[in-house]
Amino acid sequence: MVKYHKKYFLVFVLPTLLAFIVAFFVPFLLGIALSFTEFTTVIDAKWVGIKNYVTAFSNMDFINALLFTVKFAIVSVLTINFFAFLMALLLTRKIKGTNLFRTVFFMPNLIGGIVLGYIWQVILNGILFKFGVTITFKPEFGFWGLIILMNWQMIGYMMVIYIAGLQNIPRDVVEAAKIDGAGRFQLLRKITLPLVMPSVTICLFLTMSNSFKLFDQNLALTAGAPSRKTTMLALDIYNTFYGSVGSEGIGQAKAVVFTLIVAFVAIVQLRLTRKKEVEN
Template structure:
């Protein structure tokens, strides 16, 4: 009995030795600030002073009854998320289908399409800000094509699509890698049998390819939904939420509320609501797509 206890204690100490440092830093950087944020969501605090007043549910009542900025920013975020998720996955999957074929330069093309994901969001936004303002304008003046002379970052509609373009350009290459990993694991015997049976590409895509890569679809949808809801840096560097807050996502509204308006309590309340909504949506998505996965 004593030897068994010592063995269990030794195993527990070994596990603590390996996971202890990462658990400590995870708690310090993620868990403790998260719990503190939940507490501040029920307070009136400006983020600077030592006076923290408990106000209960007042912040949440303010958000749901008289905060138009939060409702508008949430509407923009939902529209952006739906559009970005559909287009990023479509482009990523299309690139994966293309680059799993017998193309001589497919390895170089994979690298080229993946590179935008390596660039940070702020830097990427500033690069595309120059392209939209200077590059498109120069091309439009040279060719006379009206598409390039649109006010890409100066109008609500074109600003929305400008952000979508940059987000898709940045994220599609990363999803491409995940989809390629799923596509190359499809047994070649199934595809050959489908060819022998006379199945066309659409039939193979619907009945073989998509069902067998559903684990990759689950991962890609989860990543794009969560990242699109949390978009901040690209929007901040491109439009800063303008014009007139028409392209302001929820994350930016929370940022301005907490650090510009010095209402940290209200900003924390918005962040808590936003966290619960995103967590619920991503959980539902994972459950639904997991059920559609083919069990081997």
């Protein structure tokens, strides 16, 4: 059986590998090369060295978008995972209508980002109109509007993953801890959390990567208003790349920096949480 698998390994791997190379790896390398050029199309690229990167980091809109995105990612990751885990704990208890609740909470994840953004723009503006303002009146309104939107969309999805992790905890381990006198908090800290760490790793990765890459919801909810103070990295790159002719190289440089930041954060998070899994 092992020899059979080795013999046909390339047959099964090659299509996926080719798709990865053509659709991701080659465009990624080409994107890095273009970030050091001025171009309007690939064939008219002119080498300018690190000029695009210097321009990108001297642009305060880019710096503000980076700081706004980091702040948003921290708050959204913490709130989404906290509430998702709390709901998972509640829905793994014997409560009537549990399956209905799981379905209802998961459904927002099936709605497209643009649609969600406009839905929540109408809802939040409907509330804020009573006070004579809109979601774009202050950056703080836009920030918390995005947090609420992201939580509403992602909590149900993360909850399902946490439920799967909680249901895989051996009942005999829990019962043994109860016999030894462990209370609810001790069970949570000593048994539940350590054994559900694989789910924590997945949920942290998904929420963090989605928070950094947020675009559709940002565009629909605030479009960066007021004065680009609620612009996230993905939207700032879009505005730079398509904002005016001649800024494509700068937009590409921002895109490379953005990719490296997301990759670095994801790798660090995965290493830390997987290390915690091994320790447990």
